[in-house]
């Protein structure tokens with residue numbers, strides 16, 4: 001006999017993804033293949049991490065945002081697992097005092113507070129003339145050559161390096177050393193030894209610098225923190241290293257990949273060139289959302305057993321949150337896969353969310369705004385010097401972008 005009760009729908013089993021999707025499809029600006037389908041059907045899925053652990057991959061905007069403010073999610077470095085097979089992840093390196101990115105409150109709060117005051121919107125506004133001069137100086141140097149030039153080498157990299165180094169107070173002659181070290185840290189191609197020695201080289205540059213700042217007070221960021229007297233030499237050197245690493249590759253790749261995206265949407269580049277000052281702030285927000293260069297996303301671990309949207313996460317489960325997938329969620333904005341630099345800014349997650357949200361975001365916004373504003377104002381004729389398919393993207397790096405961008409004008 002048939003029952004007339006409505007049958008309970010069989011829940012679709014949650015799929016398990018083997019590793020964080022990294023491979024890009026036809027459009028170099030779209031998130032990795034497979035993320036959009038997961039977000040649509042399973043915004044919370046299981047994922048096997050490179051070390052064999054089965055944790056979670058979260059791709060929905062609302063889900064990622066809620067998890068980033070979930071106090072039971074931990075950022076403690078000792079229990080985090082990398083979603084990407086990075087050499088550093090398997091090195092077993094201890095978390096040094098001062099590495100607040102890998103800490104929970106109250107330690108996180110204590111360190112972050114000291115750094116955050118330096119990055120306030122008010123202080124950042126005063127840096128505008130300095131940033132404009134810095135960007136123009138590098139454009140002058142680039143324009144002294146005949147095109148084609150590699151825009152990454154001639155503009156994005158020197159601007160990003162100079163900006164963060166001048167902010168912190170790193171002398172010019174030490175900049176090249178740490179640029180190489182950051183690249184070794186952030187690629188899946190270097191060995192654990194190369195990555196550790198990269199991190200140690202950055203630490204050595206910063207340790208020397210801290211000793212100098214203690215001896216000769218300076219009004220740059222490290223000098224001021226050193227004068228405050230609350231932090232040990234080791235803590236200061238680590239905080240400096242964290243800021244250098246976090247603030248350099250991200251901005252560099254936003255400038256490189258952002259320019260590529262604009263040149264591949266020539267009408268939008270022309271609109272920016274016609275009204276650089278007016279449109280640059282919106283263009284920056286849209287490029288941050290559309291490109292989400294931190295494509296490995298945010299990593300956390302469940303600090304205790306918890307239930308999230310019907311899923312049982314056990315204490316210690318690793319959780320990888322795809323900011324790139326979340327920023328293309330139709331729940332965030334209309335037509336999310338379209339780049340539209342005239343769009344009213346939306347609350348994207350390109351800088352993360354919650355207590356670890358990017359502490360340098362106002363500084364990054366200033367840098368990007370001036371970089372795109374001055375580039376479009378001074379080079380309205382800018383165009384790619386090679387077919388777009390020949391531009392090599394950085395799918396294998398922790399920060400997405402382009403290896404080089406040949407341009408001419």
Ligand code: HEM
Pocket residue numbers: 100101102112164242243246247248250251254293294297298299323349350351352353355356357358359360361363364
């Ligand atoms: C376009 C450029 C940038 C992007 C896209 C970006 C993105 C992000 C994201 C997504 C996070 C959150 C990570 C998480 O929750 O696990 C973050 C955190 C952070 N960012 Fe940025 N960032 C940028 C520029 C900068 C700059 C210029 C600095 C410093 C000068 C900086 C310093 C930091 C630090 C220190 C953290 C950790 C904050 C904490 O743990 O409390 N970032 N950034």
